[in-house]
Amino acid sequence: MPFWRRESATPFLLLTPAMLTMAFVVVFPLVFSMYTSFTGFRLTKPASLYDWVGFRNYARILSDPEFWIPFGRTVLFLTVVLNVEFLLGLGIALLINRITWGQRTLRTIMMFPMMFSPILVGFMFKFLFNDNIGIVNNALQSLGLSDGAIPWLVDGKLAFFSIAIAEVWMSTSVFAILLLAGLFAMPRDPLEAAKVDGCNAWQTFRHITLPFLMPFAYIAMAIRSLDVARAYDIVTVMTDGGPAGRTEILWTLIGRVGYDNSRMGMANAMAYVSTILSILFTWYFYRKLVAARRYMGGAQ
Amino acid sequence: MSAVVESQTSKQVKRAGLTALAFLLMVVMCVPGLWVVLSAFRPNGEILAKPPVWVPENPTFDNFRKIFGLGTDQVAIPVGSYFMNSLIIALTSTLIALAIGMAGGYAFARYRFRGKGGIFLGLMLFRAVPGIALSLPVFIIWSKLGIIDTKLGLIIVYVSLNVPFTIWLIDGFFRQIPLSLSEAAQVDGCTRWQAFWKIEFPLARSGIAAAGVFAFLTSWNEFALASQLTRSTTSKTLPVGLLDFTAQFTIDWAGMCAMAVIIIVPALILTFLVQKHLIAGLTFGGVKG
Numbered sequence: 001m002p003f004w005r006r007e008s009a010t011p012f013l014l015l016t017p018a019m020l021t022m023a024f025v026v027v028f029p030l031v032f033s034m035y036t037s038f039t040g041f042r043l044t045k046p047a048s049l050y051d052w053v054g055f056r057n058y059a060r061i062l063s064d065p066e067f068w069i070p071f072g073r074t075v076l077f078l079t080v081v082l083n084v085e086f087l088l089g090l091g092i093a094l095l096i097n098r099i100t101w102g103q104r105t106l107r108t109i110m111m112f113p114m115m116f117s118p119i120l121v122g123f124m125f126k127f128l129f130n131d132n133i134g135i136v137n138n139a140l141q142s143l144g145l146s147d148g149a150i151p152w153l154v155d156g157k158l159a160f161f162s163i164a165i166a167e168v169w170m171s172t173s174v175f176a177i178l179l180l181a182g183l184f185a186m187p188r189d190p191l192e193a194a195k196v197d198g199c200n201a202w203q204t205f206r207h208i209t210l211p212f213l214m215p216f217a218y219i220a221m222a223i224r225s226l227d228v229a230r231a232y233d234i235v236t237v238m239t240d241g242g243p244a245g246r247t248e249i250l251w252t253l254i255g256r257v258g259y260d261n262s263r264m265g266m267a268n269a270m271a272y273v274s275t276i277l278s279i280l281f282t283w284y285f286y287r288k289l290v291a292a293r294r295y296m297g298g299a300q
Numbered sequence: 301m302s303a304v305v306e307s308q309t310s311k312q313v314k315r316a317g318l319t320a321l322a323f324l325l326m327v328v329m330c331v332p333g334l335w336v337v338l339s340a341f342r343p344n345g346e347i348l349a350k351p352p353v354w355v356p357e358n359p360t361f362d363n364f365r366k367i368f369g370l371g372t373d374q375v376a377i378p379v380g381s382y383f384m385n386s387l388i389i390a391l392t393s394t395l396i397a398l399a400i401g402m403a404g405g406y407a408f409a410r411y412r413f414r415g416k417g418g419i420f421l422g423l424m425l426f427r428a429v430p431g432i433a434l435s436l437p438v439f440i441i442w443s444k445l446g447i448i449d450t451k452l453g454l455i456i457v458y459v460s461l462n463v464p465f466t467i468w469l470i471d472g473f474f475r476q477i478p479l480s481l482s483e484a485a486q487v488d489g490c491t492r493w494q495a496f497w498k499i500e501f502p503l504a505r506s507g508i509a510a511a512g513v514f515a516f517l518t519s520w521n522e523f524a525l526a527s528q529l530t531r532s533t534t535s536k537t538l539p540v541g542l543l544d545f546t547a548q549f550t551i552d553w554a555g556m557c558a559m560a561v562i563i564i565v566p567a568l569i570l571t572f573l574v575q576k577h578l579i580a581g582l583t584f585g586g587v588k589g
Contacts, residue, residue, distance in 0.1 A: 008413070010407070010411060011407040011408075011411035011413045011416075012407075012413065014403040014404060014406060014407035014411075015403070015404050015407050015419065017399075017400040017403060017404075018400050018401070018403070018404040018423065018463050018467060021400060021456075021459055021460045021463055022423065022426055022460055022463065022464075024456070024460070025438070025456060025457055025459075025460035025461075026426045026429060026434065026460055027426070028441075029434060029437035029438050029441060030429065030434075030437065032437045032440070032441060033433075033436060033437035036436075036437065036440070092322075092325065095318060095321065095322050095325070096322055098315075098318050099315065099318050099319045099322055100315075101319055102319065102322075102323065106322055106323070106326055107575075108572065108575055109326045109329065109330065110326070110329070111571055111575050111578075112329075112330075112333065112568060112571065113329065113333075114571075115517055115521075115564075115567040115568060115570075115571045116333070116521075116564060116567070117520070117521030117522075117523065117539050117563055117564075117567070118521065118523065119521070119523040119539040119542055119543070120521075120539070120542070120560055120563055120564060123336075123542060123556060123560060124332050124333065124335075124336050124560065125332065127335075127336060127339070127553060127556075127557070128332055128335065133347060133348055133352075133553070135331075135335050135352075138351075138352040142351075142352070169329070169332065177579055178579075181579050222424075225428060226424070226427050226428050226465075228430075229430030229431055229432060229433075229524070230431075230524075232430070232431070232432050232523075232524050233523040233524060233539075236523075236527075236543075237542075237543060237546070251430055251432045251433075251524075254432050254433060254436070255432050255524075255528075258436050259528065264436060264440065267436055268436050268437065271430075271432070271433035271434075271436050272433070274430055274433050275429050275430060275433045275434075278428045278429065278430055278433075279425050279428050279429070281428070282424065282425055282428040283421075283425060286421060286424065
């Protein structure tokens with residue numbers, strides 16, 4: 001019997017289309033990108049694609065503060081934003097779990113930000129934070145809390161803050177929804193047992209509710225880690241890295257070096273660093289998820 | 301006695317307080333979106349007015365007429381073609397991704413094979429490659445192949461973007477269907493293929509629809525790749541078109557708000573239709589895997 005007629009070959013045949021697409025659109029370009037990162041390729045000079053420079057691009061970016069500052073800023077941004085999203089999401093989930101009236105409506109409303117295009121979220125907050133016509137400044141001035149126009153998107157620190165707000169607005173609901181699903185799935189017995197044993201509310205939360213919720217938090221983290229680079233869209237529309245590079249993050253830097261300065265070799269080297277970072281991040285949370293599942297004794 | 305009544309009233313007060321707090325939070329979450337929607341129905345002058353006009357004084361559909369080139373006053377941005385491009389690209393890539401994802405999801409849910417965990421993890425990790433990082437090599441390769449600035453070029457990219465997540469969701473939905481059902485059908489004389497279409501597919505249909513909505517929205521909302529792989533009205537999508545407005549000399553806030561409404565309304569309707577299945581799919585796929 002030929003290989004493809006055997007029962008054991010069926011799953012591989014079923015997976016072939018998926019593998020082929022991924023190979024053509026992701027694996028092959030990534031290999032090509034790896035090659036390009038070792039050349040001095042410039043978009044304006046096609047022949048430079050064969051101009052092998054070894055590790056020069058990597059050596060340059062690793063010693064260049066113009067790379068390290070946006071890199072550090074990206075790490076800082078993600079750390080702050082993900083922690084705020086987790087804590088806010090947890091708070092919202094616990095709150096909605098407690099209330100009975102209108103719970104379904106609240107859950108539906110909560111899903112909406114997830115469905116906004118990141119570019120749209122960026123535009124929305126650019127409109128809201130506009131120093132002249134934005135609703136934030138208008139409200140502050142009408143309430144008498146500020147007399148001048150606060151330059152939300154013009155000052156470096158404030159712009160960074162505004163971008164973080166947009167990001168948190170967009171993604172908190174991923175955490176809230178999944179943690180709420182976890183709370184719904186939670187068995188009642190351990191909670192009652194804890195009450196009988198005299199645990200207070202905080203102890204019950206810390207030792208029973210939170211460990212049970214962690215796998216759900218890790219799913220949320222894993223889902224989020226797949227698309228952290230969506231911050232590129234938000235930054236592009238809100239400040240485009242400005243003012244004077246103060247909100248430049250890794251991904252906007254890649255776009256600028258690759259397309260605007262047409263230094264493709266260099267941009268590919270940066271892109272490789274960011275790709276490895278993203279993959280490690282996803283892998284880490286996937287491992288955490290598997291471990292948490294084992295701890296819960298879930299089906300393997 | 302009175303102590304019991306008192307503690308009951310205080311409980312009710314607390315509960316009412318929590319409900320109020322939750323709804324307040326939701327209002328805060330909705331304000332940014334609502335403000336943009338409100339502004340889409342105002343003339344630009346009212347948006348720029350000082351002191352601010354909070355409630356629209358003369359609501360109008362002019363902004364929508366303008367961006368679709370229907371009124372006397374026209375915008376240079378062909379939103380109508382962008383809308384059609386977005387629709388064609390998102391729909392086609394969703395259908396293809398669903399077909400591929402159903403085959404893959406079925407393989408993961410129903411078969412044991414070598415390297416299963418590794419292949420699954422590999423698919424997920426490839427999905428984690430940032431769009432802008434992937435766009436660099438794809439841009440160069442697509443240029444050589446001559447599919448830059450075509451709908452086809454973008455469709456191919458979106459299919460592969462959606463395949464991993466679609467497989468993940470559909471795998472979760474197939475797992476929830478007891479294996480005994482399809483086995484019983486096979487004992488009764490169905491082939492595995494027939495059992496799939498008669499038993500498993502109808503049972504998983506709502507879940508597959510949810511996965512489809514997710515794929516559609518990913519394509520509909522994507523920006524990083526689209527902004528580099530499209531150039532003209534033949535393939536530009538709505539998110540890329542939204543940025544066209546900022547390239548103009550004066551920002552047409554009202555026009556942008558109207559375009560934002562055009563982008564968000566289909567997404568909201570779809571989400572509303574499948575929200576229940578979406579949450580179930582995300583959690584089952586992950587926890588009970």
